[in-house]
Amino acid sequence: MILFTESSFTFRGQWRRLREGSGQALCPYKPPHVGPFALLPSLPDLENLDISWNDVIGGNLHVFTQQMHLVSKLKILRLGSCRLTAEDVRALGEALRVLPELEELNLSWNSKVGGNLPLILQTLQEGSKIQTLELVDCMLTSEDGVFVGQLLPRLQNLEVLDLSINRNISGSLNSIAHGLKSTSNLKVLKLHSCGLSQRSVKLLDAAFRYLCELRTLDLSCNKELGGGFEDTAGLATLEHLEGLDLHQCSLTADDMLSLTPVIPLLSSLQELDLSANKEMGSSSENLLSRLRFLPALKSLIISNCALESETFTALAEASIHLPALKIVNLSWNKCIGGNLKLLLEMLKHSMSLQVLRLSSCSLVTEDMALLASVIQTGHLTRLQKLDLSYNDSICEAGWTIFCQNLWLLKELTELDISLRPSTFRKCGQWFRHLLSAVTKLPKITEIGMKRWLLSASQEEELQGFDQDQRSSIHFDHGGFQ
Numbered sequence: 133m134i135l136f137t138e139s140s141f142t143f144r145g146q147w148r149r150l151r152e153g154s155g156q157a158l159c160p161y162k163p164p165h166v167g168p169f170a171l172l173p174s175l176p177d178l179e180n181l182d183i184s185w186n187d188v189i190g191g192n193l194h195v196f197t198q199q200m201h202l203v204s205k206l207k208i209l210r211l212g213s214c215r216l217t218a219e220d221v222r223a224l225g226e227a228l229r230v231l232p233e234l235e236e237l238n239l240s241w242n243s244k245v246g247g248n249l250p251l252i253l254q255t256l257q258e259g260s261k262i263q264t265l266e267l268v269d270c271m272l273t274s275e276d277g278v279f280v281g282q283l284l285p286r287l288q289n290l291e292v293l294d295l296s297i298n299r300n301i302s303g304s305l306n307s308i309a310h311g312l313k314s315t316s317n318l319k320v321l322k323l324h325s326c327g328l329s330q331r332s333v334k335l336l337d338a339a340f341r342y343l344c345e346l347r348t349l350d351l352s353c354n355k356e357l358g359g360g361f362e363d364t365a366g367l368a369t370l371e372h373l374e375g376l377d378l379h380q381c382s383l384t385a386d387d388m389l390s391l392t393p394v395i396p397l398l399s400s401l402q403e404l405d406l407s408a409n410k411e412m413g414s415s416s417e418n419l420l421s422r423l424r425f426l427p428a429l430k431s432l433i434i435s436n437c438a439l440e441s442e443t444f445t446a447l448a449e450a451s452i453h454l455p456a457l458k459i460v461n462l463s464w465n466k467c468i469g470g471n472l473k474l475l476l477e478m479l480k481h482s483m484s485l486q487v488l489r490l491s492s493c494s495l496v497t498e499d500m501a502l503l504a505s506v507i508q509t510g511h512l513t514r515l516q517k518l519d520l521s522y523n524d525s526i527c528e529a530g531w532t533i534f535c536q537n538l539w540l541l542k543e544l545t546e547l548d549i550s551l552r553p554s555t556f557r558k559c560g561q562w563f564r565h566l567l568s569a570v571t572k573l574p575k576i577t578e579i580g581m582k583r584w585l586l587s588a589s590q591e592e593e594l595q596g597f598d599q600d601q602r603s604s605i606h607f608d609h610g611g612f613q
Contacts, residue, residue: 178203182210184238190215197227206231212266213241218248225252236264240294246271250279258286265290268322269297274304281307285314292320296350299327309335313342321346324377325353330360340366348375352405358382361390368394375403379433385415392418396425403431407461413438421446424453432457435489436464444468451478461489469494469525472502479506486514491548492522497530504537515541521550521580528560535565539572548580550608556583559609563590567597570605581609 181203183189189196193216200206209231216224221244228234239245245252249272256262265287272280272295281304284290293315295301301308305328312318321343323336328351340346349370351357358381376398383391383406395401404426406412412419412434420443423429432454434447444467451457457478462468468475468490479485506512518541520526520534531549538547551557563586570576586594586609594607 175203177205179205179233180208181206182208184210184212184214187213187215190220191217193217193220194223197223200227201230204230205233207233207261208236209234210236210238211242212238212268216242216244218244221245221248222251225255228252229255233261235261235289236266237262238264238266239270240266240268241270243269243271246276246298246300247273249276253279253283256283256286258288260287261289262287263289264292266292266294267298268294272298272301274300277301277304278307280304281309281311284308284311287315289317290315291317293318294320294322295326296322296324297326299325302327302329302332305332305335309339312336312339316342317345318343319345320348322348322350323354324350327356328354329356330358333357333360334363337364337366341369343370344372346370346373349373350375350377351381352377352379353381355380355382358411359384359386361387364390364394368397370398372400373398374400374428376401377403377405378409379405380408382411383409384411388412388415388419392422395419396422399426400428401426402428402456404429405431405433407433407435407437410436410438413440413443413465415443417443417446421450423447424450427454428456429454430456430484431459433459433461434465435461435491439465439467441467441471444471445474448474448478451475452481454478455481456484457482458484459487460485461487463489463491463493463519466492466494468499469523470496470498472499476502476506479503480509480511482512484514485512486543487517488512488515489517489519490523491519492552494525495520495523495530496525497527500526500530500534504533507537507540510540512541514543516543516575517546518544519546519548521548521582522552524552524555524557528562531560531562532565535562535569538566539569542573543575544573545575546578546580547576548578549584550580550582551584553583556585559584559586559590564593567593570597576605579605579607581607584609 183196189211193211193214211224214220216239228237239252245267249267249270277298277300280295280301284293295308312321332354336351357378361383376395388411395404404423406416416437420434423432432451439447439462444465451460460478460482472490472495538544559581566579570579
């Protein structure tokens with residue numbers, strides 16, 4: 133992708149483009165010394181430079197850094213996944229001295245940054261204008277983590293810090309948490325998959341009291357966090373928090389007990405992800421019941437939590453009080469099968485609902501009849517994505533009544549009714565109703581039907597449909613019998 137203006141230059145992935153020739157080996161599109169770097173002298177007002185995902189920059193960054201003084205107004209520099217070498221890292225550190233206006237730096241997915249972070253960022257001084265620092269999957273070491281902790285007090289303007297997928301920094305979280313206490317303007321903190329432990333929760337919670345502007349907190353995929361949420365008084369002070377991601381954190385019953393009085397206090401919360409925490413199934417009834425006190429909630433993801441009848445009932449009753457919901461994902465909770473009626477009021481009153489995912493929920497024909505009735509009575513009119521995949525218990529009648537009413541979802545763009553990987557079934561007569569409905573859905577582009585097998589006559593119907601519609605609708609089905 134190339135986007136070019138006097139102040140912005142995006143050249144993402146272009147140097148990896150390969151030319152094809154008959155019988156010829158593939159070769160790089162352009163060497164960097166004749167690439168976009170040659171344009172830098174003519175761009176003194178350049179503010180935004182994004183050259184991410186260009187592998188051949190690795191080992192050649194000096195071509196750019198030697199000209200860095202020519203673009204001293206640069207505010208945004210993105211070098212994600214460029215295979216930077218140790219030499220590149222050192223050169224970049226020196227070059228940053230001549231970029232006093234820099235506000236955003238992204239070095240994500242460059243493994244050589246790990247162990248060399250001070251060489252890059254040691255030139256950042258008190259009063260630095262850096263607002264966004266992204267170091268995702270850089271193989272940062274524990275020593276790098278200590279350096280980050282020491283650096284943070286200098287970055288008074290920092291608003292976004294992403295250290296995700298750096299598992300070795302967990303050993304230096306004490307330093308990082310101490311540094312966070314000096315970043316009062318921080319709005320986004322992402323520590324996804326950083327090897328955090330129970331002790332990490334306590335260290336971070338002490339820092340949360342100083343992060344009064346925090347809007348997004350991502351602690352997901354830290355499986356050792358489970359059992360560490362005994363004292364979350366700091367979390368409760370994040371009154372402006374809009375997004376909280378704790379998925380796959382092995383939350384325990386004690387964690388649920390501790391979080392129950394805290395999460396409802398986050399009155400600005402718009403996005404909540406608690407998925408893949410299976411102990412929630414039997415211990416989250418009180419917490420889920422209190423979600424009713426989060427009226428701004430727009431996205432609720434509680435997939436694969438082994439919900440039980442009581443916890444699902446509590447969630448269903450609370451959801452009635454969440455009119456702003458746009459995204460609901462309850463996939464992989466088997467208790468929903470045969471009990472979708474508990475969500476009836478939520479489905480009726482969620483006028484903003486755009487995404488509904490009920491994959492692998494053991495849905496049965498009665499559930500499909502109920503869903504069809506909700507659609508038929510004029511609800512779910514804003515639904516854009518509907519995932520009903522891996523519900524192999526639905527019989528012919530269930531799919532038929534659903535497909536007969538599908539045409540009423542005028543905003544629908546994606547539908548997935550795929551079967552499980554181990555299951556293959558023949559499409560019934562409902563397939564004809566599906567095709568008929570799709571002709572009346574102006575925005576539909578993707579229909580997932582993996583492992584549904586079409587008969588010869590249905591194959592002809594589909595081919596005729598493709599010819600008649602001349603559309604870009606993609607039917608991903610299981611093939612022909």
